[in-house]
Amino acid sequence: MLESLQHLASGFTIATTFYNLFYCLIGAIVGTLIGVLPGIGPIAGIALLIPATFGLHPTSAIIMLAGIYYGAMYGGSTTSILLNVPGETASVITCIDGYQMAQKGRAGPALAICAIGSFIAGTIGLFGLVFLAPPLAEAALAFGPPEYFSLMVFGFIVLSNVTGTSLTKSLMMAVVGLIIGTIGLDPVTGDARFTFGSISLLGGIEFVAVAIGLFGIAEVLTNVEKPLEMLEQRVIVPRFRELYPSLQDLKKSITAIIRGAGIGFGVGLVPGPAPVIATYASYMVEKRISKHPEEFGKGAIEGVAGPESANNSACQSAFIPLFVLGIPFAPPTAILLGALLIHGVTPGPLLIGQHPELFWGVIASMYIGNFILLILNLPLVPLFANILRVPKKILLPLIILFCITGQYTVNNSVFDIGIMLLFGALGFLMRKWAYEGAPLLLALVLGPRLEVAFRQSLMISHGDFGVFINRPISMVFLLATVLFLIIPLIRMTFKKTLKGGG
Amino acid sequence: MKRFFTILFALSLIMVIPIHAAGFPTKEVQVIIPWAAGGATDLIFRALAATTGKYLGKAVVVVNRPGGGSAVGYTEGAQAKPDGYMLTSAVTPLTILPHQVTTAYTYRNFEPIINVVSDPSMFLIRSDAPWKSLKEFLDYARKHPDMITVGNSGAGGGVHLVALAFEKTAGVKLNHIPFSGGGPSVTAILGGHINAVSVSPPEGISHVQAGKLKILALFAEKRLEMFPDVPTVKEQGVDFAMGMWRGLVAPKGTPPDAIKKLHDAFKQGMDDPVFKKNATDMAVNLSYLGPEPFGKLMASEHEFFGKLVKEIKK
Amino acid sequence: MGGIVIFIFGAITVLLSIRMPIGTFRMAGAGLFPLCLGILLMALSGIFLLRFLFKKWQSEKKEGSPSEIPGSVMQVLFFMGAMILATLFFKILGYPLVSFLLMVALLRILGMKQWTFNISLSLITAIVSYFLFVQWLKIPLPKGWLGL
Incomplete structure (x- = not known):
């Protein structure tokens, strides 16, 4: 404990040298910019800038690249709130209430609460990293294919009904998402599925394309359908006084932020799409325990604060497996791993011992980086919020152009732009028929992993389904899923009998 | 409207901060990596591109074209203009995938330039595994066919086929579990969810150094410099050696003098001490081959995997 | 309307996955998972459509379609x-x-x-x-x- 604090202190001395502070700042700025542009996520951002770090000291390089990572995760929420375009997979949930807040002229508070929430979550995440990293990393290894499968099933059933309109409709959308997720090469046998001979489809459907399509493009199309006179309008412009959250907003958000940070930190340790699961989970929790659940989906500030905090702390705990085990659980950390290698640092169980200055320096810089992001972004809030002053007939084409450009940069693929437009049209129709996009996106992320985990488990167990209940962690998740499904039923029948009796 | 231009102005101010040195030569050489950034191939060629640029006189830019288990990138690479400005990184799957699915290319659509890296494959087990040697492992596998689980980094991928070929040579039957990449398969063995894992460096090497995993079987011609105490399987009586190679190719029809120029520059880039150090840190095994021997290597590998894939499909 | 489209999507999925190797649970083929999903989707959208028709028949209420702004x-x-x-x-x-x-x-x-x-x-x-x-x-x- 004390030793960790000493190390952390020395880390802060390393991180606060002028040189490292400078690169931390650059990383945070570039990250925010990359995050704000839809499509170019942290992965592309880090990959693009790795060559720029060749001449730097490894610690400075990683400080800068890590800054891009969390800066981008932070910036991703900006377009979600302002334009309903999720910049990153993790900011899909932020679209739901964030965009509603912006439509009501409360873009400022929504943006500001993201910065504040991320900072608080970052602080909590830092302490988690410092004191719990090694034991937690070991614990994460206990997740084998069966545990993973049960966790996914649990996440699926509990999280798919995000907006809570109709369970049947949400499940239908989730299954559609699962089916779309099977397109491409079968990860287990290597057969091509539903590709109709197309080479571009072999790699499957790109998640970002679906996300931007269903949310961003569909929103633009919905607006385009309105009569031309309405496009002359702008979104309600906030008055300056309303640019920052009120005391009441802060009061509402603070518990959501702390809960979100906790959820994010825990989920971030699990291999796979941690930030996505963490944000969905945080949103569901906030909605469940809220005293006014009817506000969710219509601009509840907790629905922005919780998931954004969860997102930030999930990113931080994603560094634990990277630094402690040398195994990247999330794609952006995979690129950081590459950057470490290029700089002559071999990540792995020996890293903390061999390069203490790097590990503790980067940890400390993450904290400083979060602080930089806070003071960098709060003044930017009015600037971003003012984007909504642009008349819609100019704003909408700009959104389209940025979506197309951003989408291309993800894989350098024109095909992906086509997919994005296809899902844009689909999302437009789904809105007309009142279907939700969020469950589909969740399923698209979780589906392939769910299938692989299921098949791996049965291959390991030679076809014995007992593998899912004989292992304690897996059983707990399955039990929780069953309880989640049964309790509302029991409640319903209980209520009915009560009514019948009365 | 004024606000809008203010924002544009602010954006253009941010753009002025230089991250890249401005004024690259207009005609840089691009290298397609058919996988996402961050994988072993991507790392190696990013490092090589960094040192080759100064010998070539023009920048070498790495472009990631992931998708379709590398089919997307190779298709584009094969169809590029054969002018030497669009190269592709050729890795073992180039000679595997065309046997498994219908692709628009084979290795014959490319001109070999240079082979850079060639890594032996290996089986890793946990240090606390019940088998002390390869012999014990194989004896157990013979007595309990299909019971030992061996992870790999993807169905039909390089290390999966290596494991299948080894199984055939050694006369045992193993239970192969595919994972989506080298990271997940190494995680699974660290957590004890599988018995062994088939990998190719740099995957898992750091855990061997840390003593958590050990090399059960090394499918190389000679011992590794990093682990001189680990015998190859050939020394232990199983005549088997196999690995992953990574080189560069250009589209068919690229003029020979362009190939020669590129080859010379990449060779110098390989010999650059900076790249050598990077390669050592990544624990990859540099193995230079000129255009002709590299072409022969691809041809023989293509034939070998063709037979292997046919046998598996039976 | 949406329910019908989804039902058809499920049916197509089932038809296409039957053509793929199904295998067993021990060694699942490529088609097993999509086949299960397709059937599940058909069942879900079937329930949805039946319920919808039942409701319509019961109350003759019009579909609560979202506000149709006269647009272009x-x-x-x-x-x-x-x-x-x-x-x-x-x-x-x-x-x-x-x-x-x-x-x-x-x-x-x-x-x-x-x-x-x-x-x-x-x-x-x-x-x-x-x-x-x-x-x-x-x-x-x-x-x-x-x-x-």
């Missing part, structure tokens, strides 16, 4: 068309030209009647995004005709 479907189609064209010509024309032409077209569809303003705004946007993405972020966007 043509406008959406034009908008979509412009985007699809831009995508098709993305590689051939190159990014700077496509971004300019797309902006001009989209602005025009949304009722920007002053050509001078339209073109100058599109030009500025194209130039700014060119410098931002191509020059500064070094993203390999297609060069196309202009060779930029």
Whole structure:
């Protein structure tokens, strides 16, 4: 404990040298910019800038690249709130209430609460990293294919009904998402599925394309359908006084932020799409325990604060497996791993011992980086919020152009732009028929992993389904899923009998 | 409207901060990596591109074209203009995938330039595994066919086929579990969810150094410099050696003098001490081959995997 | 309406996955998982449709369709068309030209009647995004005709 604090202190001395502070700042700025542009996520951002770090000291390089990572995760929420375009997979949930807040002229508070929430979550995440990293990393290894499968099933059933309109409709959308997720090469046998001979489809459907399509493009199309006179309008412009959250907003958000940070930190340790699961989970929790659940989906500030905090702390705990085990659980950390290698640092169980200055320096810089992001972004809030002053007939084409450009940069693929437009049209129709996009996106992320985990488990167990209940962690998740499904039923029948009796 | 231009102005101010040195030569050489950034191939060629640029006189830019288990990138690479400005990184799957699915290319659509890296494959087990040697492992596998689980980094991928070929040579039957990449398969063995894992460096090497995993079987011609105490399987009586190679190719029809120029520059880039150090840190095994021997290597590998894939499909 | 489309989607999935190897649970083939999903989807949308019909039959209530603002479907189609064209010509024309032409077209569809303003705004946007993405972020966007 004390030793960790000493190390952390020395880390802060390393991180606060002028040189490292400078690169931390650059990383945070570039990250925010990359995050704000839809499509170019942290992965592309880090990959693009790795060559720029060749001449730097490894610690400075990683400080800068890590800054891009969390800066981008932070910036991703900006377009979600302002334009309903999720910049990153993790900011899909932020679209739901964030965009509603912006439509009501409360873009400022929504943006500001993201910065504040991320900072608080970052602080909590830092302490988690410092004191719990090694034991937690070991614990994460206990997740084998069966545990993973049960966790996914649990996440699926509990999280798919995000907006809570109709369970049947949400499940239908989730299954559609699962089916779309099977397109491409079968990860287990290597057969091509539903590709109709197309080479571009072999790699499957790109998640970002679906996300931007269903949310961003569909929103633009919905607006385009309105009569031309309405496009002359702008979104309600906030008055300056309303640019920052009120005391009441802060009061509402603070518990959501702390809960979100906790959820994010825990989920971030699990291999796979941690930030996505963490944000969905945080949103569901906030909605469940809220005293006014009817506000969710219509601009509840907790629905922005919780998931954004969860997102930030999930990113931080994603560094634990990277630094402690040398195994990247999330794609952006995979690129950081590459950057470490290029700089002559071999990540792995020996890293903390061999390069203490790097590990503790980067940890400390993450904290400083979060602080930089806070003071960098709060003044930017009015600037971003003012984007909504642009008349819609100019704003909408700009959104389209940025979506197309951003989408291309993800894989350098024109095909992906086509997919994005296809899902844009689909999302437009789904809105007309009142279907939700969020469950589909969740399923698209979780589906392939769910299938692989299921098949791996049965291959390991030679076809014995007992593998899912004989292992304690897996059983707990399955039990929780069953309880989640049964309790509302029991409640319903209980209520009915009560009514019948009365 | 004024606000809008203010924002544009602010954006253009941010753009002025230089991250890249401005004024690259207009005609840089691009290298397609058919996988996402961050994988072993991507790392190696990013490092090589960094040192080759100064010998070539023009920048070498790495472009990631992931998708379709590398089919997307190779298709584009094969169809590029054969002018030497669009190269592709050729890795073992180039000679595997065309046997498994219908692709628009084979290795014959490319001109070999240079082979850079060639890594032996290996089986890793946990240090606390019940088998002390390869012999014990194989004896157990013979007595309990299909019971030992061996992870790999993807169905039909390089290390999966290596494991299948080894199984055939050694006369045992193993239970192969595919994972989506080298990271997940190494995680699974660290957590004890599988018995062994088939990998190719740099995957898992750091855990061997840390003593958590050990090399059960090394499918190389000679011992590794990093682990001189680990015998190859050939020394232990199983005549088997196999690995992953990574080189560069250009589209068919690229003029020979362009190939020669590129080859010379990449060779110098390989010999650059900076790249050598990077390669050592990544624990990859540099193995230079000129255009002709590299072409022969691809041809023989293509034939070998063709037979292997046919046998598996039976 | 949506339910029917989804039901058909499920049916197609089932039909296509039957053609793939199904295998057993011990060694699942490529088609097993999509087959299960297709059946599940057909069941779900079936329940949904039946319930919907039942409700309709019970109360003769009209479908609670979301507010239909009298708008222009043509406008959406034009908008979509412009985007699809831009995508098709993305590689051939190159990014700077496509971004300019797309902006001009989209602005025009949304009722920007002053050509001078339209073109100058599109030009500025194209130039700014060119410098931002191509020059500064070094993203390999297609060069196309202009060779930029």
